[in-house]
Amino acid sequence: MTELAGRVTSLDGISAADDDAVLANGCQHVYHSQSSAIRDAARLFRDSDYHLEHITCLDLRSDEGGGLRLSYQFNVHGTSDRHLLLVDLAPDAHAPTIVDIFRGADWYEREAFDMHGVVIDDHPDLRRLLMPEDYTGHPLLKDFADADPERHIMAAPMSEEDEGDG
Amino acid sequence: MTDFPQIFGGHWPGVLAATVAIMGFITVNALMLIWLERKVSARIQRRYGPTEVGPFGLLQTLMDVVKLIGKELVTPDHVHRPLYLIAPVLVFAPLLALLSLIPIDEGWIFHDYDIALVLLLAFSSLNIIGIFAAGWGSNNKYALLGAVRAVAQNISYEIPLLLAVIPIVIMTRSLSLHEIASAQAAYPFILVQPLAAIIYFIAGTAETNRAPFDIPEAESELVAGFHTEYSGMRFGVFFLAEFTHMVIICSVATILFLGGWHGPLLPGWLWFFLKVYGLILVMMWFRWTFPRLRFDQLMSFAWMILVPLALVNLLVTTVVLKL
Amino acid sequence: MAETMELVPDATDPKTYYLNMGPQHPSTHGVLRIRLHLEGERILGADPIIGYGHRAHEKMAENRDYLQFLPNSSRVDYLSGMIYNLAYCQAIEHAIELDVPERAEVIRIICGELNRISSHLLWLGTFVLDLGGFTPFLYGFDDREKILDILDSITGSRLTYCYGRFGGVTMDVDDEFLRRTSDFCDYFKRRLGEFDELVTDNVIYQQRTKDVGVISSDLIQDYALSGPVLRAAGVAHDVRKTEPYGGYDRFDFDVPVGQRGGDCFDRHTVRMEEMRQSLRIIDQALACLPDGPIMAAKVPKRIRPPAGDHYFAVESARGHFGMFITSDGTDIPVRHKLRTPSFVNVSTMPVVLPGTMLADTVAILGSIDIVVPEIDR
């Protein structure tokens, strides 16, 4: 564990993810974080010259519970040292903004709001990004229903017999 | 002087006949120039250009004009109607008067005014009113921006244009185009006034809004500039005016600097047209080679480079002539 | 914080006005709309409005198995479709830990670099077109056409190649392909000199690009810029160097950086130099193309990456293209996030554009080489 990773895990509400439990292929460090700790972590990464590679929202809701998850990924120029911050949110998702720390987070946060309905608190300009302003619904949610179900083609998974090595 | 105007006389039928002749020339000339422009651009870009209609695609533009005439004249709802409708006429009308001033050969001229050069420069600035009317009347932001740019550009480039012409006037002590051309029987003035010639040609290219000075209609930023809202033959008239304006600027350049109709072997009128179309070809060559200047750079080029150079040239000319 | 505009223009200020540039505009390279707040020709504020070309690639990925997303990958950015297509294959191979035969790797690099040149050529053409020069546009297209012909001869398509497969490529290259590629390299080295004469050295071109649209180093960290835009600002960062994927570490090439602090002219010189470096890579790759199979021997029929997150990044023609794939162990991903470089580059526009002229807007948009469908995905 590098020095930076140690400083990140020492923040309140952030813990390093267990390597066995969480697979993050391509990322060197993975953390679980409370949503309250995102801003502290972002500030820490900013001070260490890291940049925000992307914010991705996932819909992990299932019958057993679960909610949305925001993945913040930080990296540094010159070499590659990826830190992935997983923030699990309750189904009525709210998350703090980090636009004032990384301006580039602006569109990612708007995208999360647009596509997954995550409300980013204190975002200065929380509008839809990709969908039209008068659109209802959040298309990347798993239970999103297309207005025209006829058009909605689901993949036909391959049958079990086809399994095996080619 | 065998007076060409005598054929038509100073009377109404003569004026009418002259107008018809000029109109015919403008139309045929524009058709051929558009074809030429398309062919030149195609060759430069290693394409074929029009090939289908007529031999070498010569009739392609005729077909295009037929199409343009056949189109419905759409007048958008939000325009200022009187301005919008009169603008193409305003752009086109002065050019008729201008062409009648140009001597094609010894004595081949409709009206040999003593102050033809002043008249010509005055009339050629008139079409800017039409352009501004088009931009303002279209009630469209792109069109308005294009019109504003056109006005600023034309006013700026009038000055180096005038300053480049004055040395010639001083040298010949005449404002008559016919006399200026006649004075160059021995040698064309470009040999003694190369700087003035270059400045005139650059400023003239800018006056006609041709690339690299085509910012009033810069298609990559202003869509189509002042004629964004025009369609059908109204647009066609703007196009016609642009190409006619090119002919006028190049004709004047020929008369002022290239010796008009003077030349060995060939008849005078042929020399004249050869020179004019040669210059037009160079203008086309410019257009298909260079990127466009930015608006402020265009202005500073006129005021910071062309005007001082023209002034210096004027000063030198007067000093040399006085000695 | 980027100053954001109010949605209703301030009608009380008669000196300023709003101009909607796009969605249909000659120079927005697709259906991008930028709301410009202008005073005369000077820009006070800019607000890019995107989503007109949104094709829901991420939603489609969640409704298909991994193999079925393959044709989508090159459509994310249709100008460097080969790079994106191979990147997706490499991402999946990375996730399921599948080794690719060496020959396939080298073929992939040749095709990817050819595609990078063709993408840069198109950028050069459209950028000069934005500045009003029409002819270099067609010269660029002419050379790009030569590359497309070469790629066509092994992939069968000209734009949205579906050439890669998990574990290799679909079709082997033949001697004809190798000969044409090396001929093209020789030809193009000369041709680049012509482009320099016609475009780079041109005084009008330099006037239009120098000190215009400076995307400087202080924006780099804020926005995580990448690709030529980042290198023009002076940071020698290239994913091919920092995390060599697909065998790029075997080849010798330089990472060009800008000298003037990240203006449009820097982005131009960086891309021109990148084309030369791509030629260098192709030359080396042609010399060392090994024999052997083009498909891995054991490719699982059903692609099921282990449950978890998989991130894989490549250097596309526009910059850092990353794929964040979240798998739950089944053959349909939970989430397939595409981190596209144009998205990032365009999001800097509210900061970069204010203070420039209207004509510069076009130049800046052109110089960062946006591909609108790549922004919208």
Add this chain to the structure above:
Amino acid sequence: MLKQTLTGARSLLTGMKVTFKNAFKKPVTSQYPRERIEMSQAYRNVIVLVEKEDVGSHDCIDCGMCERVCPSFCIKVEGERPEGMKRKRATRFEVDFALCSECGLCLDVCPTDTLGYSREFDQAGYGRNDFLYDLLIPYRDREETVRDTLRAAEAEAAAAKKAAVAKKAAAKKAAEEKDAAGDEAPGGDGDDS
């Protein structure tokens, strides 16, 4: 200032030289309807059923792999098992080319390699249904005769196989008998093809 102007002017002249030189080179475009370029060998277009030498017709066995793998869901295959035959024959093979993205995944999975690309390149139509292709059209009229020959071939192959199996079993039996007479091993011979 003057020097700048002069170098600027020279760069403009160099640019003009480049365009001038290019103006006298041969055009690179081709006049499409009059000249046609040869398609590359790898050219992809709508899929076709390739005629297989050994079958004398297409060899689609309605396995449904292409239908399942297609990302655009544009293939529809139906088939039947002709009487007296083991393998199926396709009775319907339709491609909605308006949806196809020419990815070639169907060619990859085809077990009999009977799918190929056509060489057409200038399809055009007035509606989306104009691109609904029935790939079986060239094979319709000879389907019956093909089935007969296939049936015969299959029967022949089955007979040959049976004979081979029987021969093998007989040889095995003989060997076993030779090895250990009296030890009765029930031979599990039955063709399991």
